[in-house]
Amino acid sequence: MAIHRGEDQESGGGMTTDIRRGWTSASNAASDALCPGRHRAQLGIPETRSADADSGRAIHEALKTGDTSKLTVEQRDVHDSCKDIEQKVVAAVFGDKASVAVFREQRYWCKIAAPGQPVLEHSGQADVVYRSGTKALAIDYKTLQGDVEDSPTNLQLRDLACLVKGHYVVVGQVATAIIQPLVTHSPEVCMYETDDLKIAEAEVFQRVAFSNSADAPRRAGELQCKFCLAKSKxxxxxxxxxxxIPTGPQEPVIKELVFQTAMESWSPSQRAIVASVLSPAAKALDEIKDFLKDGLQKDPSFVPGWSLSEGRKTEKINDPQACFDRFSAIGGKLPDFMATVSVGKTKLKEAVHNVTGSVGKKLDSELSKLTEGIVDSATSSPSLVKAKEEK
Ligand code: SF4
Incomplete structure (x- = not known):
């Protein structure tokens, strides 16, 4: 097999296109390694975007363009930390070398050709690549919290190291690092020497070839299935x-009849069977979770290999008046302060009652008049409930 220099970047041509052009990508390396059938299973299924992903995209865009004007304060903090950490990593890899070229958000392509086989392509986008002489550094920013493998074991970065090496032919050493300020400000840097890159390249080729083969097996698991677009099929x-899923006394029947068929192929009666076990199954799983958490609280060795994470701390200002006075003292104006305040209808209703003494419908009417035209309403997603049987 051979690696060839490919194009630098894809172009959307004004329309949203698959930037990976239907080929495997470094960002899926770990998942594709665990489930070889994953790549072909997802072909043609459109991607969905999450709010978290949008926030990450905004930070990435600012890191690329240097324009931070559209970021929130929180996003700006993450952006600035990424920059600080990046400088430290670059200094650690290149020392005080004066000329280091920088390439931001460039997609690197390679072609993989085996005798008698169709040519395959593979790509990976590096958030930033630095290069000086025969040495390069590939960096991936992770702007959220969450577990990411360190760079020595991170397959995405290993792929990127190979792609960067294939692109800049003179490069013989590629360092990689993940910059994830919400986790650490001292990321591990992994250096791939020429021989390491040869080994990594052979493994990438093998994995990509397997992912493109029609008979690649599908192997389900937490990591590879989590973001797989083909789950329902x-x-x-x-x-x-x-x-x-604990399914109670009908377990063998349900497992044989329902859980051997992809969700999209379930018959109406199979869907009804699954709906009927969801609530008790969720309850049973919650009970199991509570049991394990309780055990771990009392004895840290209760569940080998598992521990309790620290609870998420939330804070709420309990004296808005004092806060406003302090805001005012530093030059803040009332409209700017009010933009940070939200008023809960339950507590407001209580306050109106304390002022007017009204109750019942009269109180409801007073509250309606008070809030008319200034309420944003949202409806949560519907719950699954059993329809009433007709008599
Ligand atoms: S849902 Fe899971 S098992 Fe199925 S193709 Fe995707 S990763 Fe593989």
């Missing part, structure tokens, strides 16, 4: 999920 996924 995948029998292996539902069989894996089904094995973990």
């Amino acid at each position: 995948c029998p292996q996924y539902i069989a894996w999920v089904g094995a973990m």
Whole structure:
């Protein structure tokens, strides 16, 4: 097999296009290694975007362009930390070398050709690559919290190291680092020497070839299935999920009849069977979770290999008046302060009652008049409930 220099960047041509052009990508390296059938299973299924992803995209964009004007204060903090950490990493890799070229958000492509086989392509986008002489550094920013493997074991960065090496032919050493300020300000830097890159390259080729083969097996699991777009069409996924769902006395029937078929292929009666076990199954799983958490609280060795994370701390200002006085003292104006305040209708109703003494419908009417035209309403997603049987 051979690696060839490919194009630098894809162009959207004014329309949203698959930037990976239907080929495998470094960002899926770990998941594709765990489930070789994943790449082909997802072909043609459109991607969805989350609010978290949008926030990450905004920070990435600012890191690329240097324009931070559209970021929130929180996003700006993450952006600035990424920059600070990046400087430290660059200094650690290149020392005081004066000329280091920088390439931001460039997609690197390679072609993989085996004798008698169709040519395959593979790509990966590095958030930033630095290069000086025969040495390069590939950096990936992670702007959220959450577990990411360190760079020595991170397959995405390993792929990127190979792609960067293939692109800049003179490069013989590629360092990689993950910059994730919400986790650490001292990331580990992994240096791939020429021989390491050869080994990594052979493994990338093998994995990509397997992912493109029509008979690549699907192997379900937490990491590879989490963001897989093919979940609802995948029998292996539902069989894996089904094995973990407690379904009560009908278990063998349900597991055989329902959890051997991809969700999208369920018949109406199979859907009804699954709906009927969801609530008791969720309750049973919650009970199991509570049992394990309780055990770990009393004895840290209760569940080998597992521990309790620190609870998420939330804070609330309990004296808005004092806060406003202090805001005012530093030059803040009332409209700017009010923009940070939200008023809960339950507590407001209580306050109106304390002022007017009204109750019942009269109080409701007073509250309605008070809030008319100034309420934003939102409806949570509907719950799954059993329809009433007709008599
Ligand atoms: S849902 Fe899971 S098992 Fe199915 S193709 Fe995707 S990663 Fe593989």
